Amino acid sequence: MQTLITLYIAAFGLIIGSFLNVCIYRIPSKQSIISPPSHCTGCDTRLKAWDLIPVFSWLLLRGKCRYCGARVSARYPIVEGLTSLIFVLLYFRFSISVEFLAAIILSIILICVAFIDFDLKIIPNEFIIAGMLSGAALFAYNLFYQVDMYGDRVWYNPIIGIVCGAGTLLLVAVIGSLVYKNDAMGMGDVKLLAVVGLFLGWRLTLVALLLSVLLAAIFSCALILLRKLNGKSEVPFGPFIAIGTFVAMLYGWNIIEFYMGFIPV
Ligand SMILES: [Zn+2]
Structure with missing residues (x-):
């Protein structure tokens, strides 16, 4: 049961991490985080669901766009993996509790802020x-x-x-x-x-x-x-x-x- 919950939280972290990549990229320049849907910044092709599986798509495609071959920054899988790891560690620390939820929310904010501040100060x-x-x-x-x-x-x-x-x-x-x-x-x-x-x-x-x-x-x-x-x-x-x-x-x-x-x- 414990293992199952851990796996579930790890997967949840990957999905949230994937969304945080969008936030890190778009919020500083005041773009919508909902539309347009994820697209390649090289060729503008709208990405399909199987191009957007956190970490795994990047590894399978060896960090390149499936359509135009443009390099996809390693930052994307790193943010996804990091978010997942942090969620799991917080789960081990707080188990399922209000503190866990609070820690997750604070982490989401901190991950975005850390990368945006690093990029743009x-x-x-x-x-x-x-x-x-x-x-x-x-x-x-x-x-x-x-x-x-x-x-x-x-x-x-x-x-x-x-x-x-x-x-x-x-x-x-x-x-x-x-x-x-x-x-x-x-x-x-x-x-x-x-x-x-x-x-x-x-x-x-x-x-x-x-x-x-x-x-x-x-x-x-x-x-x-x-x-x-x-x-x-x-x-x-x-x-x-x-x-x-x-x-x-x-x-x-x-x-x-x-x-x-x-x-x-
Ligand atoms: Zn492309």
Whole structure:
């Protein structure tokens, strides 16, 4: 039974991932995500159902369009596979629960934002609005039943989460713009952390924020060492917020427990 549900969720993740590819590609340029139906960007041929089976079609056609032979980016199967993997890991963590549903919704937003920010260095407001609305629903739910991710049932916990997450980044942004006269920390990152705060509560949000800052620092240092980055080029922070938040959702409480073990009481 467990195996069957896992397979079902993996397949569901592939299908959602396939849809997220469309969102990542079309939402930043304000195109409809429903019409026109999926078509090859090389020859405009409308793709048939068997061209659109997540991951498998790409592998069978060896990354080429069946009709014109144009290369199809490996990004498509990667997004599909990644979404599926994340859904399965979240299922193992939360089993079928309200927390699982919330984590799925937040993941959908984070996957889109991570890839769009990576490509274009923007975080469209559509995702922030969707995140705040669904986060608010989780907040309302917590007034009646405890949400596992918050760790306690104090009603204002997610609000402290927003202040801790977005507030910290806002402070960094303000200091950055005053001292260095640049805005490396965009307002999109600040708003995204507000969404994360609303979903995770303050403890896991701090874990997510610390992890994302740490990962971004390591990544930037590596790029500087490899001379791929100079002082002017900026690294988008959105993908790191996404990774930090996934790790916090999956292992945040283990990290907190591990860390607290070092504090003598
Ligand atoms: Zn084609």
